[in-house]
Structure formats: structure tokens, C-alpha cells
Amino acid sequence: MRKAPAPARRRTRSSVGLKIFMAVTGILLVLFLYLHMAGNLKIFFGGTTFDHYAAWLRTIGEPLLPKTWYLYIQRTVLTVAVLGHIAAATILARRAAKARPVKYKHRPKVQGSYAARTMRWGGVIILLFVIFHILDLTTGTLNPVGDKANPYGNVVADFAPHRWYVTLFYALAIVAVGFHLRHGLFSAVRTLGQQSPRGERIARATALVLSLVLVIGYLSVPFAVLTGIVK
Template sequence: MVVTRTRSPIRSNVGLKAVMAVTGIILVLFLIAHMLGNLKVFTGETSFDHYAHWLRDIGKPLLPGVWFLWILRAVLVVAVVGHIAAATALALRARAARPVRYAHRAKVQGSYAARTMRWGGVIILLFVIYHLLDLTTGHLNPVGDPSNPYSNVVADFAPERWYVTLFYTLAIVSLGFHLRHGAFSAFRSLGQQTPKGERRARTAALVFAVALCAGYLVVPFAVLTGLVA
């Protein structure tokens, strides 16, 4: 008797795209919430520090200490790993589906965002690691005082540490390209396949990516120029 193994639905192309969509939504929602929290730096040191300490107290007394943040971090790690794994699997299957290169194949002109997804993802990953060691654990921050988040941010993007702002900008711009491509792909998956629909999808994806990038970049440049001190 021959036993036929069926592939799990989640491992099919449709399933992997669903994984990318769900994990992408989780990550985008976090990015929006994190951006809004960062913007509270413009409300002053007391307000920003109060917000940062409030994050540590979410869930009390049901959850002890900073458990909520660790649960959130665990969810984000799972989402990132799932997103990368699904994207990698789909890319490998697409390459395997066309194993032989054509001798006179014309060069495909994809969007800049699509062509830079790989190195952009590497930059973002390196930045996330640095960001955690900088503003979460404090190991790479000049102040490194968890009780004073506002001072950590101001010290981090001080003019003499311009290279940190440069790296931050590079990572956020890479994130913007990634979001623009991802949002456009999501709109297409929702049925925006007509020329008019694709134009709208491209515009919406661009506006969203630019708005999110601006929301993140305004903080370090405000510190760099002395607007926040």
C-alpha cells in the first residue's frame, strides 16, 4: 500500500503568502505604534519618560514586571522569523521553477524596491540588533540609564554621534523601500490588478511608506539640530 503524503496547506504557495501577509500586518501595526510612541519625545522629557515607564507597567498586576514587553518581543521575533522564512521559501521556489537561464533573455526591469529587498532586509536586521543594544539594553548608549529614556534618546542622536543618525536614516530608508514594495504587493493581492487600480496601489503604498519614514526620521533629526535637547 502506497501512502501519499500531502503538503500542509501552510507550506503551499498560498499558505506561505498568507503567512507573509499576517506577519507583515503584525509588524506594520507595531511600526505604527512604535512611531507614535517615539513622537511623544516632542511633548517633553517628563511626558516621554512617563510613557516609557507606562510601557513597562502594562499588564500589572496580572503580569509581573515587564512581562508584557517580553511577550510582545517574542511575538515580534516569531513574526520576523515567519516573514523571512516564508519570503525565502517563495523566492527559492520561484527560482527552482525556472532552473535554466535563457541565453538571450532580456533583463527584467523590476522596481527599485523589489531589487533591493535582500540587502535592505540585511540592513534592517543589523539596525534592529544595534537598536536593541542601544536603546533597550543600554549597552551601546552613552547614558544607558533605563530610568531616563528621554536622556538616552538625546544622547544617542547628539551632533557628535552623527554616524548613529546616518545609520538610523539608512535603515529607515531601507525600511521605507521594503514597506512600499510590500504594501503594493498586498494591494495587488486584494484585487488591484487593473491599470487604474495599480496606479492607486502604487500611490497609496508610496504615501504610506513616506509617512512612516518621516515619522521615524523626524526624531533623530530634531535632536541633531537641537530642536529636542
């Protein structure tokens, strides 16, 4: 069998490396999402519990680390992971486009799930949401209350009934995260070596369940505020 030219082999190895990098950074981001969701759900235990949890986050690592340093380290790692994930996805998409020998005159029907066909736009929505979320509930710039000492009050004010448009945007973004996560988890499992038919079925089912849990968990907070369960 004739070997591929050296540049092609290097490009193939590079693409495999980028896929592995995407899988690893994706898993890291998913773990953060679940931990963050667990913290968000503390709002159902009342304002005191939720505010205590928010205050505790600022003390993680003490006395080894100064106050709030853990949060800044976490944010730095997550930022690098997100930017790296986006960069790797962009490079792979461009390589795939260049590798296509003939551009389609009429685009054929794309096989695959809705999530797979909307990964790019879903990623854009998620990125915009992350920026808004930081300005809203992290820095307080866009929040009606914006009081770092009152996280519970910030959340309640944010998703108040008259701010339904915020809840709507939040819901759309979280659903996009769910679709992105469902496809991304399955792709990560395949990239990291699970490619048997039975393994793929298990991976698809697991990705679907994990995505549903995440979406329901995150959406429970704004809708609880919107309906008056949390006030």
C-alpha cells in the same frame, strides 16, 4: 485541460500559503512600526512626557499581567513574526530560482521598481538595524548613557552631533524600511486578493503615502536631536 502533478499542486498551494503568511506577518510588523513611531514622537513634548510614556509601557496589562510581561510577550510575538517572515521569503525565493528553466547568460534588465529589486538587501539592512537598535535603546549596551530610568537622555545622547555616524546609519536603515514597506504593502494587498487595475493603483498610492509618513516620522526624532530642536 491536463491537471498538474500532485506534487506540483501541493507546492503551489504551499507557496500561496507562504505568501499569505508573509502578508499577515508583514501587516502585523507594520502596525507595530506605526505604534512605535507614535510613541517616539512624544519626545517633542519634553523629557517628562517621554519618560512617562516609557514607564507606562512597562505597566501595560497590570494587574492581570506582572510588570513588564506585556513587553516580553510583544517582543516574543514580533520575533516570531520577523523570523517567520524571513523564512517564508527565503523559501519562496529559492522556489522561484529553481522554477526558472534556464539561467540567464546575460541578466536582462529587471522590470519593476527600485524597491522590488532591493528587497533582499533592504531586508538584511533592516535586520542588522533591529539588532543594533535593541542593543542601543532597549538593553542600553551600546548607548552612551544606557540608563533605563532615563529614556529621554538615552535618545538625546544617542543622536548627539558628534555621533553623526549613528544618525547616518539610522537614516539609511529607515529609508530601507520605507522602500521595503512600499513594496511589501503593495504585495500584501495583491496576495490578499486585490488585483484589479484600479485597486492596484490605489494600493500603490496608499503604500507610497504610508511609507513616506513612516520614514518622515521616524527620521524626525534623530534629526531633531542632531539640529538641537530636542536637547
